[in-house]
Amino acid sequence: MKQEVQKDKENLVQINDVKNNDEISKSTSDIITKSYIKIDKLERIFASPLAKRIAKQRDIPLSSIKGSGPHGRILKIDVDNFDIQKIEYPGLNNLESKNFEIVKNSAMRKTIAERLVKSKNEAPHFYLSLDCNIEELLKVRKTLNSKSNDEYKISVNDMIIKASSATLLKVPKANASWEYENTKYFRNTDISVAVAIEGGLITPIVKNVQSKGLLEISNDMKNLASKAKDGKLQPDEYIGGSFSISNLGMYGIKEFSAVINPPQGCILAVGSGEKRPIVINNEISIATIMTVTLSCDHRVVDGAVGAEFLSEFKNLIENPSLLLL
Secondary structure, eight states, X not given: OEEEXXXXXXXXXXXXXXXXXXXXXTOHHHHOSOEEEEESSOOOOOBOHHHHHHHHHTTOXXXXXXXXXXXXXXXHHHHHTOOGGGOOOTTHHHHHHHHOOOOOOOHHHHHHHHHHHHHHHHSOEEEEEEEEEOHHHHHHHHHHHHTSTTSOOOOHHHHHHHXXXXXXXXXXXXXXXXXXXXXXXXXXXXXXXXXXXXXXXXXXXXXXXXXXXXXXXXXXXXXXXXXXXXXXXOGGGTSOOSEEXXXXXXXXXXXXXXXXXXXXXXXXXXXEEEEEEEEETTEEEEEEEEEEEEEEETTTOOHHHHHHHHHHHHHHHHSGGGGGO
16 A cells, blocks of 8 residues: 655645555545545635626625625625625734824815815816916005004905905906806805814805905904804805905915815915016016916806906906005
């Protein structure tokens, strides 16, 4: 009686009582009287072909699914009912505890996410950018604040709000929102201004800007920003608006493109004012330049309207005395 040991990478099969090697090819059952099989880290999973295909398409390991068929066979219904969040990956929990912090999304964060996704999915955005020389605007601001006796402080953003309102009066087609069956054109200029708060972003509205001076706009903006950060804004103070402004200039951002605040038709993204070389009267000089980018919903605002808005806005910003008219 001969004894043969056959080995491979995964299995070890010991075969006793083999008469000769030729008999192996004839019938395994005839030549094996005793066998010992050891399989390491391998387990056969029974699943229907359809269940296997669907699980592969969804990147679901079959080993994570408990089958409901005969002898634990995995069926299509088992794959369909499987919660993919229950997949366990070796060492993942330890990795997360050491390198990540999981924070539950607040209701505000979820609302912001839903509105931004809705805006980008539904509104066909296009973007127009333009540089504004704000040297004169800064001089006017400095003069106004020098007369305040510390009773007020006009910001560049206050003047941008006023200039946006004046521009919308001159280009009313940009002061609009999309309502599917209709397009709404606003008579008033209610300017939504993005304010960063703990856990998100909110856009309180400075209403009827067209009838307010810089001092009133400044006071309204300070009051709204304070209420926003304290979580005391009323719904009518942040729901609505006809046009939005997002200013990241205070963070040193040169330029950026903002996501439209639906259902409004436009949002103006304002970058920082920085010293740049420019050509004036065929001579190179240094001036404070601010880049602005207008994001437009093409369903409401055409390219020519957006360009007209920026051109008029630039004229007002570079000639701030026109804001007094």
